[in-house]
Amino acid sequence: xxxxxxxxxxxxxxxxxxxxxxxxxxxxxxxxxxxxxxxxxxxxxxxxxxxxxxxxxxxxxxxxxxxxxxxxxxxxxxxxxxxxxxxxxxxxxxxxxxxxxxxxxxxxxxxxxxxxxxxxxxxxxxxxxxxxxxxxxxxxxxxxxxxxxxx
Numbered sequence: 001x002x003x004x005x006x007x008x009x010x011x012x013x014x015x016x017x018x019x020x021x022x023x024x025x026x027x028x029x030x031x032x033x034x035x036x037x038x039x040x041x042x043x044x045x046x047x048x049x050x051x052x053x054x055x056x057x058x059x060x061x062x063x064x065x066x067x068x069x070x071x072x073x074x075x076x077x078x079x080x081x082x083x084x085x086x087x088x089x090x091x092x093x094x095x096x097x098x099x100x101x102x103x104x105x106x107x108x109x110x111x112x113x114x115x116x117x118x119x120x121x122x123x124x125x126x127x128x129x130x131x132x133x134x135x136x137x138x139x140x141x142x143x144x145x146x147x148x149x150x151x
Contacts, residue, residue, distance in 0.1 A: 001116075002047050011040065011091070011101045012136075014065065016117040020047040023056075023065050027091075027099050034099060039069050039077045039091055063125075075099075087149075094139065103134060105147045110136035 001015050002022065009026040021044055027034060028041040042065055044054040056065055066082040075093035079101065080086075089103045089112060103112040114135040122128035129151045138145050 002045075004045050009041075011099070012112045012114060013045075014115040014117070017119040021045065022047060025067065025101070029099075032099075034077065034091065036071055039071075040067050040079065042067055084151075100139075102139070103136065105134050105136070105145060106149070108145065108147075109139065110134065110145045111139050112136045 001020055004013050004022055004024055011025050011027055014023040024043055024045055026041050028038055042056055046052050046054050064083045067079050068082055070078045072078055077091040079089045079091055089101050091099055091101055094100050101112045102109055116133040118130040119127045120130045132149045135146045
């Protein structure tokens with residue numbers, strides 16, 4: 001799978017089994033301050049075509065890959081995918097004065113860089129997700145962390 005690079009606003013990205021097209025989640029800000037109503041922007045990198053950037057369509061934004069946010073304070077937002085409300089992530093201004101998405105990985109907090117969905121069968125509206133793999137960095141020691149969550 002390709003790794004999206006060159007976007008200084010990129011927070012993390014999502015890839016899945018069917019193809020190499022990638023969902024990118026970037027900071028939606030003005031001068032480093034997130035838009036309070038919509039702090040992240042979600043879009044495709046269409047590697048299956050020419051690697052171009054493409055906005056999510058209505059169905060993707062509303063039922064699958066869109067992200068809902070809730071402001072929790074001046075520098076903190078709760079985020080979750082519209083398709084899975086049970087798992088929260090947090091956009092927080094960190095010690096390096098940059099915004100990062102923090103997520104729980106089996107009881108351990110990580111700075112999230114990648115989500116990978118292993119999909120086995122199902123249908124367009126209800127794919128069978130075998131597992132979700134998260135990759136990130138441990139903020140305490142800077143080491144890479146990878147782990148899976150069973151859905």
